[in-house]
Ligand SMILES: C[C@@](CO)(OP(=O)(O)O)[C@H](O)COP(=O)(O)OP(=O)(O)OC[C@H]1O[C@@H](n2ccc(N)nc2=O)[C@H](O)[C@@H]1O
């Protein structure tokens with residue numbers, strides 16, 4: 426029996442546990458080293474087959490730009506595969522954008538995984554990864570579907586196993602365009618290369634995000650968010666190009682260390698801010714949907 430619809434497909438967000446800018450390609454894209462982790466803050470997609478080739482979207486949560494990444498992903502796959510089928514994608518947008526949480530990239534990755542199945546294409550993961558990279562540097566990570574050591578501009582992905590963790594994530598009411606941060610004169614682009622082995626031997630030492638200073642200069646709310654974390658839970662850092670910041674929530678046993686329970690921080694956030702206590706995911710729930 427052929428499939429006509431796929432409902433409740435998760436598109437989880439990510440955090441960058443650290444992010445080093447280690448160089449620049451001739452085309453201007455930045456070479457990174459970073460560890461990406463999946464978290465249980467997610468959008469949900471419902472994808473229905475349309476036989477006549479048309480591709481459309483409706484918004485069940487926050488309204489998205491007309492030509493959003495789900496539509497761009499669907500059109501790109503349709504063009505690259507020559508498929509004559511179409512799709513309608515209803516999206517319940519819950520992950521804030523301009524946040525460094527990769528929500529749009531995750532939506533694009535989930536769309537590719539869903540349509541690869543719904544359209545019966547059976548592309549291998551390697552082919553989906555290459556197409557995903559054309560949509561955004563973060564998309565391949567989400568197609569990979571596991572916590573990963575990420576290099577290049579985002580296309581070199583090495584899965585790693587990390588212990589389960591909880592994170593307090595704060596999103597101030599500002600959306601930061603990634604491009605503005607990568608083009609900032611405040612950006613240092615020469616952090617020394619390191620290795621997975623060095624990271625795994627001493628994870629706590631990897632807490633630097635090279636995009637943070639530029640983002641804090643772009644938006645004072647980023648500094649305010651980092652100060653909130655410092656005051657209440659001891660320390661924090663930014664994810665991606667911001668504006669969201671986060672701290673590990675499991676390391677704060679409570680009153681005896683002078684810091685608040687992370688849940689209390691959520692209750693005292695300024696108006697317009699979003700805060701979530703998130704858990705790490707072992708894998709993208711659709712990780713098995715792409716073959717290696
Ligand atoms: C900074 C990171 C870290 O995870 O994430 P976010 O903050 O976006 O979540 C990513 O590298 C962002 O990836 P993504 O958001 O997919 O970026 P893209 O749409 O491909 O690129 C947006 C713009 O950022 C710049 N860019 C992006 C990635 C990169 N490695 N070097 C760059 O210089 C380019 O100028 C590009 O035009």
Ligand SMILES: Nc1ncnc2c1ncn2[C@@H]1O[C@H](COP(=O)(O)OP(=O)(O)O)[C@@H](O)[C@H]1O
Pocket residue numbers: 489490492493494495521522523524525526527528529530531532533600601602603665666667
């Ligand atoms: N489905 C989508 N969800 C979120 N943002 C989208 C989407 N489609 C397009 N965008 C655009 O892509 C930009 C980056 O979104 P996102 O991937 O969530 O990045 P970031 O990790 O930088 O927050 C947003 O500023 C938004 O304008």
